[in-house]
Amino acid sequence: MFDNKERTEIKDLGEFGLIEHLTKAIELQAPSSIKGIGDDAAVLDFGNKKTLISTDLLLEGVHFDLRYVPLRHLGYKAVQVNLSDIYAMNGTASQITFSIGLSSKFPLEAVEEIYEGALYACKKYNVDLIGGDTSASKQGLVISVTSIGYADEEAIAYRSGAQEGDLICVSGDLGGAYVGLQLLEREKQIYLENPSIQPDLEGKDYIIERQLKPEARKDIVELLAENSIKPTAMMDVSDGLSAELLHICKASDKGCKLFEDKIPLDPMTYETAREFGLDPTVCALNGGEDYELLFTIPQSDYDKIKGNMDITVIGYVTEAAAGCSMISKSGNVYPLTAQGWNAFQG
Amino acid sequence: MFDNKERTEIKDLGEFGLIEHLTKAIELQAPSSIKGIGDDAAVLDFGNKKTLISTDLLLEGVHFDLRYVPLRHLGYKAVQVNLSDIYAMNGTASQITFSIGLSSKFPLEAVEEIYEGALYACKKYNVDLIGGDTSASKQGLVISVTSIGYADEEAIAYRSGAQEGDLICVSGDLGGAYVGLQLLEREKQIYLENPSIQPDLEGKDYIIERQLKPEARKDIVELLAENSIKPTAMMDVSDGLSAELLHICKASDKGCKLFEDKIPLDPMTYETAREFGLDPTVCALNGGEDYELLFTIPQSDYDKIKGNMDITVIGYVTEAAAGCSMISKSGNVYPLTAQGWNAFQG
Numbered sequence: 001m002f003d004n005k006e007r008t009e010i011k012d013l014g015e016f017g018l019i020e021h022l023t024k025a026i027e028l029q030a031p032s033s034i035k036g037i038g039d040d041a042a043v044l045d046f047g048n049k050k051t052l053i054s055t056d057l058l059l060e061g062v063h064f065d066l067r068y069v070p071l072r073h074l075g076y077k078a079v080q081v082n083l084s085d086i087y088a089m090n091g092t093a094s095q096i097t098f099s100i101g102l103s104s105k106f107p108l109e110a111v112e113e114i115y116e117g118a119l120y121a122c123k124k125y126n127v128d129l130i131g132g133d134t135s136a137s138k139q140g141l142v143i144s145v146t147s148i149g150y151a152d153e154e155a156i157a158y159r160s161g162a163q164e165g166d167l168i169c170v171s172g173d174l175g176g177a178y179v180g181l182q183l184l185e186r187e188k189q190i191y192l193e194n195p196s197i198q199p200d201l202e203g204k205d206y207i208i209e210r211q212l213k214p215e216a217r218k219d220i221v222e223l224l225a226e227n228s229i230k231p232t233a234m235m236d237v238s239d240g241l242s243a244e245l246l247h248i249c250k251a252s253d254k255g256c257k258l259f260e261d262k263i264p265l266d267p268m269t270y271e272t273a274r275e276f277g278l279d280p281t282v283c284a285l286n287g288g289e290d291y292e293l294l295f296t297i298p299q300s301d302y303d304k305i306k307g308n309m310d311i312t313v314i315g316y317v318t319e320a321a322a323g324c325s326m327i328s329k330s331g332n333v334y335p336l337t338a339q340g341w342n343a344f345q346g
Numbered sequence: 347m348f349d350n351k352e353r354t355e356i357k358d359l360g361e362f363g364l365i366e367h368l369t370k371a372i373e374l375q376a377p378s379s380i381k382g383i384g385d386d387a388a389v390l391d392f393g394n395k396k397t398l399i400s401t402d403l404l405l406e407g408v409h410f411d412l413r414y415v416p417l418r419h420l421g422y423k424a425v426q427v428n429l430s431d432i433y434a435m436n437g438t439a440s441q442i443t444f445s446i447g448l449s450s451k452f453p454l455e456a457v458e459e460i461y462e463g464a465l466y467a468c469k470k471y472n473v474d475l476i477g478g479d480t481s482a483s484k485q486g487l488v489i490s491v492t493s494i495g496y497a498d499e500e501a502i503a504y505r506s507g508a509q510e511g512d513l514i515c516v517s518g519d520l521g522g523a524y525v526g527l528q529l530l531e532r533e534k535q536i537y538l539e540n541p542s543i544q545p546d547l548e549g550k551d552y553i554i555e556r557q558l559k560p561e562a563r564k565d566i567v568e569l570l571a572e573n574s575i576k577p578t579a580m581m582d583v584s585d586g587l588s589a590e591l592l593h594i595c596k597a598s599d600k601g602c603k604l605f606e607d608k609i610p611l612d613p614m615t616y617e618t619a620r621e622f623g624l625d626p627t628v629c630a631l632n633g634g635e636d637y638e639l640l641f642t643i644p645q646s647d648y649d650k651i652k653g654n655m656d657i658t659v660i661g662y663v664t665e666a667a668a669g670c671s672m673i674s675k676s677g678n679v680y681p682l683t684a685q686g687w688n689a690f691q692g
Contacts, residue, residue, distance in 0.1 A: 034396060038597070039505050040434035040581055041400035041495070050380060051397055054387035055443040055477055055492055061484035062447075088386035097401040097492060101408075131401055138407035139485030146401055146443060146492040149387070159385050235386060251384070 008108035018134050022115050028128045030094040036130035049150035054085035060140030068184045073212045075117025082145040084216035084291045088236035091151035099133040101142035157234035162252035166296040166317040171220045173264040178287025179272045180211030206268050214291045227304040231295035242285040243338040244294050255322040258315035261329050354454035368461050374474045376440040382476035395496035400431035406486030414530045419558045421463025428491040430562035430637045434582035437497035445479040447488035503580035508598035512642040512663040517566045519610040524633025525618045526557030552614050560637045573650040577641035588631040589684040590640050601668040604661035607675050
């Protein structure tokens with residue numbers, strides 16, 4: 001895909017040259033970043049805060065398909081996905097390390113695009129890129145991101161703190177990233193069968209963006225702090241609402257009641273799911289990759305969030321013995337099951 | 347390689363099941379580990395110390411060859427290589443995250459072996475495994491390790507602090523890992539040509555171990571502290587003595603004189619290099635993967651290390667204008683060049 005344009009071979013730069021080339025414009029911004037790239041390890045200072053660490057591995061053909069993921073978006077998403085885990089602890093992300101393994105089919109320009117996307121995400125979220133590793137790969141493209149953040153001890157929201165009677169809340173809307181993926185997959189198949197047909201994604205910007213360029217919900221963490229809300233439990237929705245809710249209930253030794261008619265769905269998600277013959281609720285429950293925040297709050301905090309368009313109460317926490325279930329639009333009760341994405345399945 | 351033994355398919359466990367299975371026996375030991383695996387991010391507390399972070403990506407066919415690297419050793423080495431960067435800052439390693447991407451050709455037993463090796467290294471070095479990511483891979487085996495450590499601000503040894511007149515020291519001996527690799531490569535070729543021939547590695551344990559099971563030099567960091575030595579600059583020798591020394595000189599804006607006859611070589615390294623028609627000095631200069639510590643100290647600290655068998659003074663730091671050179675055994679002067687390993691080359 002780069003063969004007709006400028007093409008600089010990475011082997012001509014070498015590993016040190018490549019790292020130097022990619023990182024020369026990086027300026028550290030976070031007060032906790034003492035030393036970034038350029039030594040054996042980065043040096044960070046978190047004073048009296050607790051340090052948060054999260055890591056993700058993204059592999060070509062498993063987590064992304066380069067036939068429809070632009071490289072800039074890939075770099076951007078790789079960072080967002082990882083920052084999301086820090087926000088899901090109710091913390092502030094402050095640094096990342098960003099490693100790339102890539103085969104010789106990629107010229108320097110391709111790595112630059114991935115890096116540009118990553119750095120754009122860093123800049124937007126006030127995060128420093130402080131280290132990484134860059135290597136040849138015999139196979140496909142490999143990206144590994146580790147994010148580092150901090151929080152006051154009393155602010156940290158674990159999965160395990162949900163209490164009976166707590167309200168279950170979710171930010172934004174769900175299912176869009178999954179439906180966007182179906183759309184991209186369909187257009188890919190059409191393209192593979194007939195490369196002269198242009199992809200038909202008109203009017204579908206929102207769900208395509210949900211898939212290709214998700215945003216970690218730093219704003220929700222800030223909003224909760226501004227309103228003096230400490231979530232009793234919190235996670236990000238990476239594997240689907242159902243799987244995450246079950247995680248919280250299991251870790252908290254609680255049950256839950258979820259209301260189908262409360263699950264926030266964007267109209268475009270709803271319509272496109274229907275076009276594909278999919279149940280929009282199932283897309284929200286099992287689709288994943290929305291990177292919204294799922295959290296529980298005491299009922300006494302309800303007044304603080306009730307006017308907020310970006311937070312929806314979707315159910316409440318029960319005792320463990322009551323199990324985890326969803327009340328459907330027609331009033332039936334269904335047990336929640338974890339059908340989260342299994343990367344090891346075929 | 348696992349087909350005739352017990353074989354549990356990873357897809358039957360799923361990602362969550364796999365992580366739970368692999369991590370259930372992990373107990374956190376480091377005082378700074380507040381929360382490890384099992385939430386969106388790990389939580390660490392470094393009090394008033396500075397936090398150190400380093401990361402490495404290891405890819406099948408580039409960094410290791412499964413035809414001669416046992417999986418336990420691979421897990422062990424992946425951790426050592428990364429901890430080595432923390433020690434190279436004169437810090438104490440305290441946690442790692444450990445991520446694996448692997449194709450369906452690997453059964454659960456294979457992942458368990460990698461993990462066992464990693465956990466054995468953690469235990470030996472008093473390091474907690476606090477997170478990671480486990481994913482299917484369409485291609486080969488991918489391992490990503492991030493290590494976290496701490497140090498007092500005044501103890502941190504950057505690459506940039508070498509002063510004119512400082513002594514250049516190195517721990518242990520050099521070149522062994524590279525010569526060990528040549529031996530393994532030769533036996534692999536013989537095996538590929540005639541699988542009935544058993545590998546002939548007798549009497550070569552030391553250099554094979556240098557390649558397959560390197561040890562990060564935590565003991566040297568402790569020894570320096572016990573003797574109240576603060577290295578003015580320090581790095582670990584991962585890309586070869588020459589490349590690392592040039593890094594220190596460049597970062598410190600200094601030059602250096604290295605004495606060939608002072609470079610510590612194990613007799614087995616020397617003899618085996620000769621067998622292969624290689625110059626043992628070149629193996630030490632450009633071989634890499636020894637994971638010894640290369641550091642500079644003021645001349646006034648010489649008395650503190652001179653009796654130590656495990657530390658060798660190999661040269662001294664000069665002004666930048668003098669350049670970086672090696673005085674050969676015959677008294678000739680050669681400029682040092684970075685021929686460190688270029689993973690992007692062919």
